[in-house]
Structures are given as C-alpha cells and as structure tokens.
Amino acid sequence: MAAGISPEAAFGRASQVLPRSFYVRTAVEVARDLLGKVVTHGATSGRIVETEAYLGIDDAAAHSARGMTERTRVIFGEPGHAYVYLIYGMYECLNLVAEPPGSAGCVLIRALEPVSGLAVMRRRRPVARGIEALANGPGKLTLALGITRRHNGVDVTRGPILVSRPAHVEEFEIGVSKRVGISKSADLPLRFFVKGNRFVSRG
C-alpha cells in the first residue's frame, strides 16, 4: 500500500456510524434498512440479519399501543436511541427507536451474525453450541453483546452502543414474514430478514 493512503481510502469507504437522520423515518423503513448494519458494544459486534417493526398506530402488539408509560417513554422520544426491556422475567430485548419525537415506532433487533469479540460472546453464552447460536434470537444477542436494561435510553449515534454501516456491504435479498411470538396484530408482515442467512432465528 502506498504511503499516505489510508486504509479507508484504499478500500473505498470506512465503517460509519449511522446518523440520527437514518432513524427519522417510519419503523418499517428503518427495520428494512437496518439489515446488514453492524451493532457494536465494547469488543463485541454483530451484523443485523433479522428485525421486526413495531408501529406507533394500529399495532396492538407494540408496547406503545396504549400510550406513553414510564416503561415506554423512550419509544416516544428521540429516534436513534435504544429501548431495552425485560421479557418473560429473564431476558432483555434491544430495540432502536424510529420516527420523530412524539411519534412512537421502534425496531426490535432479532438476530445478529457475530463479527468481532467471538471469544467474549462464547463466555457470555456458554450453552450456545455453535457460533450460529450465539446471537440468533433477541434474548440471545443482548446476552452475547452484554446489553442490559442499563442501556435503556442510550443514544446509539454516540455510544456505548453504536450502529454502523460496515465498510464493505455485501448484497442480499430481504425476506418478509409475520412477526414472531405475538398474539395481537399477529398477521402483519413486519418481520424482515436476510434471506438464506444461517444466523436468522428461524428459516
């Protein structure tokens, strides 16, 4: 490599943290566009391969469906922040807030393809057999990345959790299906995933 040429210039583009404007769109647009992006926390990071959109209106499955409460406050707040909540008394789920302040709408991150910090992830998820199982579910990926309710409300354009567009983006097809594990508004096609990717939580 020639002197004076940065690695970024040599490879064409650097990894770049997604700006606030990325999140100021509908939850569906943000959910689709988050596929292929990378979530980083500390030494661990993973590529998003599965998401679900939760809407501000006409979506009974969304936590925001009954208006703002103490728990759902961040969903109504500034886009580009993390909404982390406890599910089934045991696991935590990571969401990214979409849409402008005042408008509810968020995206559940359902599965990651591990990118860095694999050894740390394995330590945090000793029951996982292969690397596919480290983060192929919403409760698993928060464990693997060390994300907890402490991170509820953090700004993912600033850290300690960051979401970026990787320097090298591979092409992929987007699959669409019903969301997983809900009983209300269950038939809406709001789950998006990288077609054929082995780290998706189900086919």
Add this chain to the structure above:
DNA sequence: CAATAGATCATCT
C-alpha cells in the same frame, strides 16, 4: 424433527 413445560419478574389491570 415437533410439541411442551419450566424458569422468573417488571409492568399493567
């Protein structure tokens, strides 16, 4: 393979 039960608790009714 599929189906099911148990773990465990903050939030909301």
Add this chain to the structure above:
DNA sequence: GATGATCTATTGC
C-alpha cells in the same frame, strides 16, 4: 393477579 416482542431441556414421534 395475569401477562408476556424468550430460551432451554426434555419428551414424544
């Protein structure tokens, strides 16, 4: 007092 945007182990085909 009931309800989950889940995961794992176990049981049954």
